Amino acid sequence: MKEIKLNDGVEMPMLGLGVYQISDLRECEKTVLTAIESGYRLIDTASAYGNELAVGNAVKKSGVVREKLFITSKLWVQDAGYEKTKIAFEQSLKKLRLDYLDLYLIHQAVGDYYGSWRAMEELHREGKIRAIGISNFYPERVADLVAHNEIVPSVNQLEVHPFYQRFDAQRFLQKKDVQIQSWASFVEGRYDFFNNGLLTSIGRQYDKSVAQVTLRWLVQRNIAVIPKSVHKERIIENFNIWDFELSKGDMDAISTLDTNASAFFDHRDPEIIARWAKRKI
Template sequence: MNVLEKRIKFNDGNFIPQVGIGTYKLDSENGIDESILAALKAGYRHIDTAQYYGNHKQIAKAIKESKVKREDLFVTSKIWNNDHAYEKAVKAIDRILEELELDYIDLILIHWPTPERLECWKALEEAVEAGKVKSIGISNFLEGHIDELMKFAKIKPVINQFELHPALPCNRLVNHCLKNGIIVESWGTLIRGKCFEIEQLVELAKKYNKNPAQICLRWAYQLGYVVIPKSSKPQRVIDNINFGDFELTQEDMDYIATIKEHRDGPDPNKFEI
């Protein structure tokens, strides 16, 4: 099965490819051109970026070079924290469009739940109405942040992207998103490379003749989460999608659940802007 063909429907009727390529910490010095081109050649059609990553222009260049049609691509970006006040958010949206050289963005997220998050949401809703953005969502929002936004929003968030992996399954937050019709998207799915050091994942990798990264991705994919693995190495970009030819059993999933929980990235409740 080609995992790149699977799409998930948002609550607004639009669709997102379940597997995409992440671009955090990728730039011209760290292999973004080769990475994006290898991904698009391999069949990826979903690219995840953000203002904070500073690589919009390189992504625009790679998209042009790939010759992939715009209508076949799904591009996500995120508004960084110091642009969440309403007027700044409006300008940030236009800047994202300009830097990516696109007429519209498929999905824009609020990057972290700052105090100005509702102002930013208002700007995003207006961008949808103006045709600049197809869908809007959130990133790193916890249950309380979601409840507050759901009371305020005219347009419901379609997705929540947050740290989610076998060592941080976030079951309560996942269930809260699904209860509200919000798709779950995992960042840090490979536990920032630490998956190669975790006994349970290493054992399952041997069982299926895979690597621990592919076990993590299969785990998330099987649970219905959107995944956006990244690598600066073209071969790993291709290896990362080689998890469609096996399925983890319930026993495997239960074994993964025995992994000691830990958060690898910032805590959304303690994140310093």
């Protein structure tokens, strides 16, 4: 497994398992166990996914020593602010049955996330979080956060996939030494993604699937990935991307699929911000 060194020196696997929308706790536990048995070491959960308990159970049952795993969770909007972040972090740790997190992210740039960041900086210094980061922060929000705080986020988890390629954001984040991790690498299967003509024909040349071509395209762009699947054969397929390399011509061809727009929603849309602000978990 390829690892990447984050700006604080922490090594993070380039590929892990995402567990969004696996709300059945038994299914989530089984999925995480299958992934760990298949070689995955990074699991990406969030308090908002409601499945930290299941991730914690799977981690304990896996028998893999804690230091070999990389566990990420995220702080939801209702817990933004200095004091609330400290409480929410302890709750996540308890559910996960862990005594530290490898990566803790502010899920959305909404609410008092400056207070959250100060709490996270302290938790990082106390050794309770190895790396601290953000998610869904557009470049101007990152610039502002960096300008007014001591620690530069190590990761920004963003929607990045062939239909929304984010080259501008990547150029900016590279300058700040913030690592991108892609969410919805497969656009969650929307727009008939797995039958995309170009990605299918590129895959044929390498004997790889659309999923594998997409993940390989992302890691070749130096973007970390956390594909989600509850199916063992797909979990294994998504992990099997290290034995081929896309040519420059194929990388360039994939860039023609960019629509330069989110396939879901714009996190800067006032209605979306109002929705996140109201959502209780």
